[in-house]
Amino acid sequence: MRVDDRLADLYSVDVLQDIWAWANNNWDTIGALTLQHLRIILVANGAGVVVGVLLGIFISGRGRERLADLILYLTGMLITIPSLAMYGILMAILGAMGLSRIGFVPAVVALALYGLLPIVRNTYTAIVEVSPAIIDAGRGMGMSERQLLTKIKLPLAVPVIMAGVRQAVVMNVGIAAIAAWIGAGGLGQLMFRGIQEPGRMGSILVVVGSISVAVLALASDFVLGALEYLATPRGLRGGARSS
Amino acid sequence: MIKLDNVSKVYAGGTEAVKEVTLEIPKGELCILVGPSGCGKTTTLRMINRLISLSSGKIFLNERDINQMDPNELRRGIGYAIQEIGLFPHMTVEYNVAAVPRLLGWPREKWRSRVNELLELVGLTPPEEFGKRYPSELSGGQRQRVGVARCLGADPPVLLMDEPFGAIDPITRERLQDEFLRIQEEIQKTIVFVTHDLQEGLKLGDRIALMRDGYLIQEGKPAELLAKPKDDFVRNFVGTDRTLKALTLVRLREVLDDSPPTIEPEVTVSQALQKMEDQNVRFLPVVNGDGTFAGWVNRGGLRNLDGDKQVGEVLVRARKVGRRDMPVNEALSLMLESAIGNLAVVDRHDKFVGVLTFRRLYDIVQEHYLEEE
Amino acid sequence: MRRTLTLLSLLAIFIGITIWMTSIGPIGERAWPRTVPPGRVLAEISTHMQLVVIAELVAIGIGLPIGFLLTRKRIPVLTRLLEGVVNTGQTLPTLCFIFLFSAILGIGREAVIVALAAYTLLPIVRNTYAGIKAVDPAIRDAARGMGMSYWQIVGKIEVPLAVPVIMAGIRTSTVLNVGTAAVAGLIGVGGLGAIIAEGIAIGGIIEIVLQGAAPTAALAVTLDAVLGAIERAVTPRGIKGSEASAVA
Ligand SMILES: Nc1ncnc2c1ncn2[C@@H]1O[C@H](COP(=O)(O)OP(=O)(O)O)[C@@H](O)[C@H]1O
Ligand SMILES: [Mg+2]
Numbered sequence: 118m119r120v121d122d123r124l125a126d127l128y129s130v131d132v133l134q135d136i137w138a139w140a141n142n143n144w145d146t147i148g149a150l151t152l153q154h155l156r157i158i159l160v161a162n163g164a165g166v167v168v169g170v171l172l173g174i175f176i177s178g179r180g181r182e183r184l185a186d187l188i189l190y191l192t193g194m195l196i197t198i199p200s201l202a203m204y205g206i207l208m209a210i211l212g213a214m215g216l217s218r219i220g221f222v223p224a225v226v227a228l229a230l231y232g233l234l235p236i237v238r239n240t241y242t243a244i245v246e247v248s249p250a251i252i253d254a255g256r257g258m259g260m261s262e263r264q265l266l267t268k269i270k271l272p273l274a275v276p277v278i279m280a281g282v283r284q285a286v287v288m289n290v291g292i293a294a295i296a297a298w299i300g301a302g303g304l305g306q307l308m309f310r311g312i313q314e315p316g317r318m319g320s321i322l323v324v325v326g327s328i329s330v331a332v333l334a335l336a337s338d339f340v341l342g343a344l345e346y347l348a349t350p351r352g353l354r355g356g357a358r359s360s
Numbered sequence: 361m362i363k364l365d366n367v368s369k370v371y372a373g374g375t376e377a378v379k380e381v382t383l384e385i386p387k388g389e390l391c392i393l394v395g396p397s398g399c400g401k402t403t404t405l406r407m408i409n410r411l412i413s414l415s416s417g418k419i420f421l422n423e424r425d426i427n428q429m430d431p432n433e434l435r436r437g438i439g440y441a442i443q444e445i446g447l448f449p450h451m452t453v454e455y456n457v458a459a460v461p462r463l464l465g466w467p468r469e470k471w472r473s474r475v476n477e478l479l480e481l482v483g484l485t486p487p488e489e490f491g492k493r494y495p496s497e498l499s500g501g502q503r504q505r506v507g508v509a510r511c512l513g514a515d516p517p518v519l520l521m522d523e524p525f526g527a528i529d530p531i532t533r534e535r536l537q538d539e540f541l542r543i544q545e546e547i548q549k550t551i552v553f554v555t556h557d558l559q560e561g562l563k564l565g566d567r568i569a570l571m572r573d574g575y576l577i578q579e580g581k582p583a584e585l586l587a588k589p590k591d592d593f594v595r596n597f598v599g600t601d602r603t604l605k606a607l608t609l610v611r612l613r614e615v616l617d618d619s620p621p622t623i624e625p626e627v628t629v630s631q632a633l634q635k636m637e638d639q640n641v642r643f644l645p646v647v648n649g650d651g652t653f654a655g656w657v658n659r660g661g662l663r664n665l666d667g668d669k670q671v672g673e674v675l676v677r678a679r680k681v682g683r684r685d686m687p688v689n690e691a692l693s694l695m696l697e698s699a700i701g702n703l704a705v706v707d708r709h710d711k712f713v714g715v716l717t718f719r720r721l722y723d724i725v726q727e728h729y730l731e732e733e
Numbered sequence: 734m735r736r737t738l739t740l741l742s743l744l745a746i747f748i749g750i751t752i753w754m755t756s757i758g759p760i761g762e763r764a765w766p767r768t769v770p771p772g773r774v775l776a777e778i779s780t781h782m783q784l785v786v787i788a789e790l791v792a793i794g795i796g797l798p799i800g801f802l803l804t805r806k807r808i809p810v811l812t813r814l815l816e817g818v819v820n821t822g823q824t825l826p827t828l829c830f831i832f833l834f835s836a837i838l839g840i841g842r843e844a845v846i847v848a849l850a851a852y853t854l855l856p857i858v859r860n861t862y863a864g865i866k867a868v869d870p871a872i873r874d875a876a877r878g879m880g881m882s883y884w885q886i887v888g889k890i891e892v893p894l895a896v897p898v899i900m901a902g903i904r905t906s907t908v909l910n911v912g913t914a915a916v917a918g919l920i921g922v923g924g925l926g927a928i929i930a931e932g933i934a935i936g937g938i939i940e941i942v943l944q945g946a947a948p949t950a951a952l953a954v955t956l957d958a959v960l961g962a963i964e965r966a967v968t969p970r971g972i973k974g975s976e977a978s979a980v981a
Binding site for chain 3: 198202204206208212298299305309319320331335338
């Protein structure tokens with residue numbers, strides 16, 4: 118189809134009606150795909166949070182500055198790999214390991230890896246940047262290193278870690294859409310199906326898919342933003358982080 | 361109680377921060393570590409609770425070598441307050457103050473009531489209200505109070521305080537110092553208190569240890585330090601106004617003349633003149649029948665008056681009087697401000713208890729507070 | 734020094750992998766049906782570059798003037814709106830931009846370029862605005878006080894001080910776009926994404942995937958380094974390491 122045909126097509130009022138009509142008839146499909154989408158992200162980022170926070174805590178330990186540099190650099194590299202390339206490489210690696218090379222597994226692994234950087238970086242930075250006076254006060258009153266971590270550093274880091282999780286999830290909503298291409302399902306399926314299908318039906322699918330993904334991204338940003346706020350003790354809100 | 365025996369500290373970089381310091385702090389005393397910035401005060405203090413390890417020498421707490429004790433146990437038994445306060449921003453005031461008691465596993469009711477008690481003590485009332493606040497919701501002075509309350513948390517017999525009033529405006533600082541003195545009178549802890557402010561040290565300390573370049577230069581009672589500086593460094597550090605500083609350490613009650621001649625307001629002017637002649641004085645304090653101070657009469661003033669008038673009608677009222685517990689430097693200031701040059705001293709019930717004259721002040725300073733040249 | 738070394742070794746690795754995969758072909762005993770010929774790789778690199786560079790130029794061409802104009806009048810509502818739009822825009826996945834524009838404009842380079850440019854436009858407007866706004870009013874006052882004209886102040890004070898911030902924005906968005914443009918390969922527009930997509934479609938042939946992925950990474954690393962060098966070059970010596978990073 119030629120460009121101006123499409124334009125004419127999409128700008129006519131009835132295409133919008135068609136999109137709305139299609140969506141109205143297919144809420145269950147959209148819902149199911151959204152759930153699929155969310156499932157990938159939840160599993161991936163769930164794992165990402167556990168690994169990322171533990172890694173962040175580990176590299177914040179005394180005498181591990183060089184390791185921290187290295188890990189942050191590596192996770193930073195990971196995030197710059199185009200998602201397509203990441204999927205491709207994972208397919209090959211997982212295939213060689215005898216695991217499923219398409220679908221859910223490579224998608225989850227890729228998203229977990231992408232989510233690592235914001236989570237590790239935020240955990241690490243938040244812990245390292247706790248004011249020395251606070252650490253000093255804690256140690257001076259006889260807290261063990263473990264108590265310092267669990268009672269002081271981690272609670273102070275939680276809001277920052279939450280911000281990292283939020284960043285990771287929002288970013289992954291988009292990347293997960295690409296995962297449809299390797300058969301992982303999710304809302305990306307609508308987009309890819311639509312782009313391959315000529316004519317008005319194709320446009321409808323693309324628009325519905327794209328908008329759903331966009332809404333999902335905005336919604337997760339909002340929800341996680343709210344969680345971030347709730348996870349912040351009153352004493353830390355409004356910028357006061359010291360003394 | 362606390363004993364430092366030949367203690368030295370060499371940092372990893374090679375800085376010799378503390379050199380062969382020997383110091384003993386008896387139970388219940390407040391010892392000030394004072395000296396210029398970088399002289400090793402903080403290092404000395406932090407070696408006592410093992411936040412910094414010793415390079416050589418020994419430190420004993422109640423005759424026990426601190427290196428034989430578990431560091432966390434040791435620290436839980438020692439209150440520690442620092443200039444930056446280091447309140448935990450994610451905890452309410454209540455939980456901040458209860459930090460050590462909770463580490464020690466006190467039951468909830470016990471630490472709750474302890475927190476209330478401490479907040480009362482440091483003047484954060486009502487404790488129920490302040491306890492629920494976060495550090496970010498307090499003023500600088502209030503945070504400092506929480507810091508003090510926190511280091512008293514589990515009622516440790518020993519406190520280490522590192523410039524705890526350093527980051528506060530002068531007016532609030534003075535008030536906190538006054539309250540701190542009151543608190544110390546009540547709780548009688550053994551305290552090592554670091555400051556770079558000699559004035560603060562003189563005001564608070566039972567003993568003062570002056571440091572320079574890691575060495576302990578001189579140690580003793582505040583008055584001793586002022587009266588007998590050991591060398592030029594100490595003399596310089598205490599300043600050329602050391603005699604004035606010494607006066608801050610003396611209370612009026614210790615130096616006043618408590619049996620000066622007085623007269624009653626009902627006496628006539630000529631009788632008063634006669635009395636001054638007899639006593640060979642130029643002023644007389646007028647004291648009412650109930651013992652309260654009425655004012656002054658002086659010879660020059662009375663001479664031109666009708667001799668039959670009563671003293672009560674012609675006396676000069678004094679705008680300022682001294683209180684028994686007033687430091688003598690403040691008394692001196694009042695004397696300089698007044699026209700008479702003498703200061704009447706009253707007690708808490710405004711009863712006249714004596715006077716201080718320039719002459720007397722001079723004699724006392726000469727006698728007790730000057731080093732022999 | 735360390736930075737240069739890291740950069741060079743990364744480049745060596747990526748370019749090495751590309752050449753290796755392309756010239757020698759399949760790794761190990763498993764003989765895969767095919768790899769992509771060198772000419773194809775070069776062609777896709779060229780396409781990829783075009784997508785990124787043209788989109789970036791369009792975004793700069795439109796974004797700079799808008800950002801500059803926004804600073805000329807104080808319209809608080811507009812600035813807050815801008816912040817909101819930028820934040821929302823950045824939250825939306827780029828993928829959505831590409832697909833929506835493809836649906837509207839038809840599948841083709843134009844759609845991809847417009848999508849990338851639209852996505853990049855917002856941060857460039859914001860950074861231009863923020864960069865100029867961040868110039869200390871005292872400096873502006875001083876310049877006026879010494880008799881500079883309006884356009885002299887713009888040209889000699891505001892723009893030079895804002896350029897590092899603007900460059901930082903350009904650099905970040907360019908590097909991001911190298912990755913994003915790979916999606917174009919999925920919808921048949923070409924670029925290195927097309928090679929990766931082919932590798933995946935055939936069933937996960939790592940050689941082909943790497944033939945696309947390694948040059949993509951090399952491209953990103955190179956552009957990051959080049960733009961970083963430009964950024965440092967245009968940063969006046971006096972403000973190095975301070976303001977430029979603060980607002981970016
Ligand atoms: N952690 C450290 N490492 C190396 N040198 C230090 C350290 N802490 C303090 N110093 C040095 O030790 C000396 C004494 O410091 P400090 O005890 O903090 O002095 P004060 O508290 O009297 O100002 C100073 O010269 C300081 O630079
Ligand atoms: Mg100090």
